[in-house]
Amino acid sequence: MKKPKTALILSGGGARGAAHIGVIRALEETGFKPDMIIGVSIGSVIGACYALLNDANSLWSYTRKAYYLGLKWFPFKLPITSRPYCRFLANLGCSYMNNRNGALPSWLYFWIFRLFFRKLTFNDTRIKFLCISTDLKTGERYVHSEGLIYYALKASMAMPGVFPPIKFKGKELIDGGTISNLPADIAKSLGAERIIAVDVSESDKEFTFPKNSNMQLVMIDHMIFEQLSEYWEKDVHLLIRPKIGDIDALEFSKTLKIAEKGYTSTKRLLESKRVSL
Numbered sequence: 425m426k427k428p429k430t431a432l433i434l435s436g437g438g439a440r441g442a443a444h445i446g447v448i449r450a451l452e453e454t455g456f457k458p459d460m461i462i463g464v465s466i467g468s469v470i471g472a473c474y475a476l477l478n479d480a481n482s483l484w485s486y487t488r489k490a491y492y493l494g495l496k497w498f499p500f501k502l503p504i505t506s507r508p509y510c511r512f513l514a515n516l517g518c519s520y521m522n523n524r525n526g527a528l529p530s531w532l533y534f535w536i537f538r539l540f541f542r543k544l545t546f547n548d549t550r551i552k553f554l555c556i557s558t559d560l561k562t563g564e565r566y567v568h569s570e571g572l573i574y575y576a577l578k579a580s581m582a583m584p585g586v587f588p589p590i591k592f593k594g595k596e597l598i599d600g601g602t603i604s605n606l607p608a609d610i611a612k613s614l615g616a617e618r619i620i621a622v623d624v625s626e627s628d629k630e631f632t633f634p635k636n637s638n639m640q641l642v643m644i645d646h647m648i649f650e651q652l653s654e655y656w657e658k659d660v661h662l663l664i665r666p667k668i669g670d671i672d673a674l675e676f677s678k679t680l681k682i683a684e685k686g687y688t689s690t691k692r693l694l695e696s697k698r699v700s701l
Contacts, residue, residue, distance in 0.1 A: 435621070436624075459551070462554050542572070559597060606621045
């Protein structure tokens with residue numbers, strides 16, 4: 425019997441997106457391998473790394489090494505990894521994370537992004553990869569499937585109120601999660617017959633509306649796509665919402681803890697459901 429074409433969708437969720445790393449590891453331990461990966465916001469970053477590596481254990485291992493040892497362990501061996509200032513960049517990033525609740529200034533964030541991914545294109549991935557952003561002018565989704573990966577990731581992660589819109593081919597693009605955090609319909613339109621979606625956007629933390637005006641915009645965007653989520657989920661065959669707890673979307677200092685929670689939560693889910701992937 426021919427194996428159905430399978431898509432893996434990874435949602436946005438800020439720091440909580442580290443759970444995708446654990447979820448992917450748990451899925452792969454069952455023998456699961458997607459034919460395509462579609463990422464939104466932080467899910468685009470994790471999805472791009474997985475699509476390039478094509479191995480969940482490598483993704484897990486590099487995450488641990490990068491967390492403890494800094495940027496010199498970055499897996500794609502770009503020139504920056506051999507330079508003396510790689511530890512400076514890592515320490516600078518950690519300093520912002522510790523003192524600003526994980527919020528890096530946009531120029532530094534995207535500069536590091538470019539150093540990581542600057543030479544890699546969608547053609548370099550070993551698993552078909554796409555990511556989603558939103559056209560600010562029309563409100564329509566934009567599907568990135570070619571060209572430089574880092575530029576597509578910038579657009580997919582351009583969260584309103586945190587990062588400026590990204591200008592691309594005459595468009596102004598923002599975070600894909602503002603409209604569609606689980607774009608299952610796009611996977612279906614590309615021929616996916618079985619869709620596994622991972623949603624890391626929900627938190628157990630008690631809701632309090634932020635005082636900061638920028639974060640109010642982020643919260644409003646989040647409320648909008650929560651209302652749309654049921655519509656986008658209708659084509660999903662297996663929806664995984666890993667139990668991460670009350671960890672905030674900006675708590676990047678807890679990356680490893682979040683990844684581990686994603687792994688253990690998904691293992692329990694798959695064992696209880698006894699699903700065939």
